[in-house]
Amino acid sequence: MIGQSIVLAADVxxxxxxxxxxxxxxxxxxxxxxxxxxxxxxxxxxxxxxIIIYFLVSYRKPQLVPTKKQWIAESLYGFVxxxxxxxxxxxxxxxxxxxxTTLFVFILLMxxxxxxxxxxxxxxxxIAFPAILAVISYxxxxxxxxxxxxxxxxxxxALIPPAPWFILPLLIPIEFFSTFLxxxxxxxxxxxxxxxxxxxxxxxxxxxxxxxxNANAWFAPFSLVSWVMTIALTFLEFLVICLQxxxxxxxxASYLQGALADEH
Amino acid sequence: xxxxxATEVTTLAAEGASEHNPIIPLWQEVVLGxxxxxxxxxxxxxxxxxxMEKTFAARVDAIEGGIKxxxxxxxxxxxxxxxxxxxxxxxxxxxxxxRDEARADAEGIRQDVLAKAREESDRIISSGQEQxxxxxxxxxxDLRAEVGTLAVDLASKIVGESLxxxxxxxxTVERFIADLDSAGTTGGRR
Numbered sequence: 001m002i003g004q005s006i007v008l009a010a011d012v013x014x015x016x017x018x019x020x021x022x023x024x025x026x027x028x029x030x031x032x033x034x035x036x037x038x039x040x041x042x043x044x045x046x047x048x049x050x051i052i053i054y055f056l057v058s059y060r061k062p063q064l065v066p067t068k069k070q071w072i073a074e075s076l077y078g079f080v081x082x083x084x085x086x087x088x089x090x091x092x093x094x095x096x097x098x099x100x101t102t103l104f105v106f107i108l109l110m111x112x113x114x115x116x117x118x119x120x121x122x123x124x125x126x127i128a129f130p131a132i133l134a135v136i137s138y139x140x141x142x143x144x145x146x147x148x149x150x151x152x153x154x155x156x157x158a159l160i161p162p163a164p165w166f167i168l169p170l171l172i173p174i175e176f177f178s179t180f181l182x183x184x185x186x187x188x189x190x191x192x193x194x195x196x197x198x199x200x201x202x203x204x205x206x207x208x209x210x211x212x213x214n215a216n217a218w219f220a221p222f223s224l225v226s227w228v229m230t231i232a233l234t235f236l237e238f239l240v241i242c243l244q245x246x247x248x249x250x251x252x253a254s255y256l257q258g259a260l261a262d263e264h
Numbered sequence: 265x266x267x268x269x270a271t272e273v274t275t276l277a278a279e280g281a282s283e284h285n286p287i288i289p290l291w292q293e294v295v296l297g298x299x300x301x302x303x304x305x306x307x308x309x310x311x312x313x314x315x316m317e318k319t320f321a322a323r324v325d326a327i328e329g330g331i332k333x334x335x336x337x338x339x340x341x342x343x344x345x346x347x348x349x350x351x352x353x354x355x356x357x358x359x360x361x362x363r364d365e366a367r368a369d370a371e372g373i374r375q376d377v378l379a380k381a382r383e384e385s386d387r388i389i390s391s392g393q394e395q396x397x398x399x400x401x402x403x404x405x406d407l408r409a410e411v412g413t414l415a416v417d418l419a420s421k422i423v424g425e426s427l428x429x430x431x432x433x434x435x436t437v438e439r440f441i442a443d444l445d446s447a448g449t450t451g452g453r454r
Contacts, residue, residue, distance in 0.1 A: 022284050035292035044293075048300045055312040062319045064326055077316050098313035102305050127286060128293035132301060189287075196286060 014211035016203040021125055021196070040123045047109045047123070077101050080249060088253045089260065096256060099140075103133065104249040107191065111241035114198055115234050122241075125195040127188060130248075134188035137252040142180075145259030154259070179258075187251060194244045198237045205230040411444065412437050 023039050025031040035041070058073040066074055080101040085093030110129060114122035123129050145154040159175045160168065209226035212219040416437060 018284055018286050021286060035290050036296070041293065041296050044296060044300050048304045051304060052307045055308060059312055059315055062315055064319070064323055066319075073312075074316055074319070077313055078320075094317070097317075098309040099305065101313060102308045105308075106301065106304055125286075126290065126293055128289035128291075129297045131289050132294060132297045136301075192286075 014207050016200060016207055020203060021121070021199065023121075039119075039121065040126055043113045043119055043121075043123050044110070044129070047106065047113070051105055051109060076105065080104050084249055084253050088250070088257045092260060093253070096253070100249050100253055103137075103252060104245055107133065107248050108242065108245040111191075111195060111245055114195060114202075114241060115237050120202070121199055122195040124191055124244075125199050127192040130188040130191040130195075131184075133191075133248065134184045137187060137255060138184040141252070141255040141259045144256055148260050158258070183255060187248065191244050191248050194240055198233075198240055201233055202230055202237065205233060408441055408445075412441060415440060 022032075025034040025036070025038050026042060027037040028034060055073055058069040062070060077097070081094065081097035084104075085097040085100050087093070089096060107124065110124045111122050113119040114125070142154075145158060146152075148154070149157050158179055159172050161171055161175065163171055205226050209223035209230070212226065213223040416433070
């Protein structure tokens, strides 16, 4: 495998392009315009299966005094429940904790594929998945807001801040723009772009090492530096993975908080 | 083979550059993503997290229940202590009351006995006095009769003649005795 990649390195395309994110399909093998079963969707299914199996196995027989396995699963939930949901939404947060935890764990594992050897690409670097999650968050906070304030009153509450009347013509469009137009995009693009850029960075440094080596044997030390950078950036990527999962969850919770708030 | 693969990759990359826009989601991925995430949400939110919430609640209950039980036991103990204290205080006042009563009783009995004794002594003294008075009376009476005859006898012996006039003689004797009497009483008082 490694030998093959080094041989392949002779013709490594550099710089990496967007097309590096769209790998050939697995089934049917090598197909370029079939997206039903690709590495990305395989990783998606593996993520979902892994999370479900993990939680079901570690929480099969819950005990009052937890075993280590149970404790770890519980603290995952407890972290989102107490540090995000209850922290931001108060007592009501407990109702949202299951969804927020599912969201957090899902994004975390989906992101994590970016630095898992062999996988090494996050499904979240395809905007489809962040977009789905963002749309769910968007629909959810609007629905919760309407339920809490009663139908259209929510929009009045969300759009009309307590300000002098002559500023309102300025404020209402801004509020509308920031709350109802930008939010789903910023949510989706933030996650997607981070994972996309992370993958791109790792590609640049890995392929760049090969490219320099190919261009001139004397560049070998620089190639080495480039590969060391790849390792360093993998650690940075790990940070980004956790941070983006956390940020997505916190922002969803914060939108819910805004929808549930009784005054500005 | 390798070069063929490589050229394929490069040509693909070249033609693919216009093919994909990373900002446009692939609808197949959206469909699969929605299905996968729904399954995940369903399983976790239905079977796992409510279970955890239940376990948390049970744990809180176990801890708070323990505290509550301890509190109940403490309250019971306090109540018992209070009860014992009250009983003790009651017993103490009872004892004090009994002691006071006994003291009062004893005082009463003492007073009673004293009164009785005093009465008895008074009675004895008065009866003695009465007896004395009666004896004195009888003695006086006896003496009076005797003194009368003695005096008459003496007088008749001394005078040597019997007094003819009995009435006179009786009057004399009476006077004499009365004198004697008065002298006796004044002498007795003194």
